[in-house]
Amino acid sequence: MARSNLAPASPGLRYGLHALLVGLAGFAVVRAFVVSSPKAGWVLGVGLAFVFVYLAGAGTARRRRDHPVPRRVALWWVTGLTVLWAALTWLSPEGAYLVFPLFFLYLYLLPGHRGVVVIVLATAFAVVALGLHLGFSVGGVMGPLVGAGVALLIGWAYGALRREAEARERLLAELIRTRQQLADTEREQGTLAERARLAREIHDTVAQGLSSIQMLLRAAERDVPEPGAGYLRLARETAADSLAETRQIIHELTPARLGEGLASALGRLAREQAERSRIRIEVGTEEIELPMATQTALLRLAQGALSNAIRHADASRIDVDLARDGDAVSLTVRDDGRGFEVEGAVASAHEEGSFGIQAMRERVAQFDGTLDIASTPGHGTTVTARLPLHSESEATE
Known part of the structure; x- marks a missing residue:
């Protein structure tokens, strides 16, 4: 059974x-x-x-x-x-x-x-x-009727208890998944930030030093007669080889998805999502020098906003814009879908155990930023994340 x-x-x-x-x-x-x-x-x-x-x-x-x-x-x-x-x-x-x-x-x-x-x-x-x-008799009729009524009431209460238990289990499972996703994201952000920091440190110290040594050796090579010039040439070539290896290490430390910058990563993300959903997605960005942690956060925010728009908005077009806004950078995801009542939808999503918006808010809060969701039924939705541009050290702490 x-x-x-x-x-x-x-x-x-x-x-x-x-x-x-x-x-x-x-x-x-x-x-x-x-x-x-x-x-x-x-x-x-x-x-x-x-x-x-x-x-x-x-x-x-x-x-x-x-x-x-x-x-x-x-x-x-x-x-x-x-x-x-x-x-x-x-x-x-x-x-x-x-x-x-x-x-x-x-x-x-x-x-x-x-x-x-x-x-x-x-x-x-x-x-x-x-x-x-x-x-x-009255007793012969009322006895079975009362028994049936009591059984139906108990069955109704049992059914309500079962539905509540199933809802709690779904909520708990969603909470566990979300917590794991947040933990994985935080670890990923930390790893990417540390790899980016090491790449910058190597670039600014070892790579720059090797480049300077190579230039100095080239200059000395012109003024020193043989056989000294031969030793200088060998030293310069060794420095050039070391510089090439160092640059390869820097390239490998740079995160693959963000290796060509946030603008390129957003473009690839848009193309991938458009192919899966058959929705037109346009990306308008300007290349901005950002800490790796900030780039990763903005990419994750774009992923979350695009996912919500594709699943719930019933949109035909989505626009993604990245731009510098004074001392901050703003990411805007705008769709032409059916829209919704923001306050009611956020409260309903929280009650049903959906943590997508909450996860985006928490991610923005980690950078002391703001998340604004503007929507009207029938007129689409606009999600805007604004992150302040901290110093490099602040962003990677």
Whole structure:
């Protein structure tokens, strides 16, 4: 039988249901012999069959906890139980008591309106069977009706609890994924910033020193006669080889995606996203000297904004602009999609466990910047991130 996150809610409830069904079936059988019913033999046979079928299905479900029984088999099982219960109730009025625990099986295996319909039919059958056995009375009618009402209320509460638990699990999973993504991004930013710092340090010290040595040796080579000039020439060539190797090291330390600058990286990102989404994406940028950490942050912000626009905006065109704005750099992602109410959408996204916008805000906050989202239903959305231009040391700390 199919299982859910809360089924069974606890071993106590599961074993309690088992004991209730077996106990009520046993009570019907014993009662038939106590009153010397002429149908006692039939009641015994049907009662044993009912208990056997129920325990066989429950045992199979327990053994296959990791591989639930197919739904079709579970439906045949509950159908067989219902037929045996109807036969037992027709033979003995005490069999009608079994309908109450059966209600919970119906609600579990037949969620939604189907379970309610089956409960109504089972209740009607129990009322008729009791009336034929004992005569129709208020108690004979109200008993099954009250039992059905209580079962439906408990089933509704259980369903609400299950939905809340599933929502919490989704929220927790999204939170864990987002936290991991933020941690990975922070590590990536730190790694890229450190690689960029090393590349700059090597460029400004070793590479510049080797270049100066090469120039000085070239000048000295012209003024020194042989054989000294030959040694100077050899030293100059050695310095040139070392300078070439140093530049190769600098190139390898530069992050691949940002190796040609942020403008080129944004262009590649736009082309990749346009090919996947079939949406026209235009990039307008100016080449700006930025710390590697700032470049990485702006690239990640562009990725997040483009992803949101492609998934939710239903846009035909997206524009990405990067420009210097006084003592700051601004990244603007603008789409011509359907737009939305900003405050309501942000609150709804937070309630549903979507952390895309929150992650962008946190990333901007790391650089003491600002994130502005402007949107109107039917008139598109504009996301603008503005990061101050700190000194190189500040950006890489």
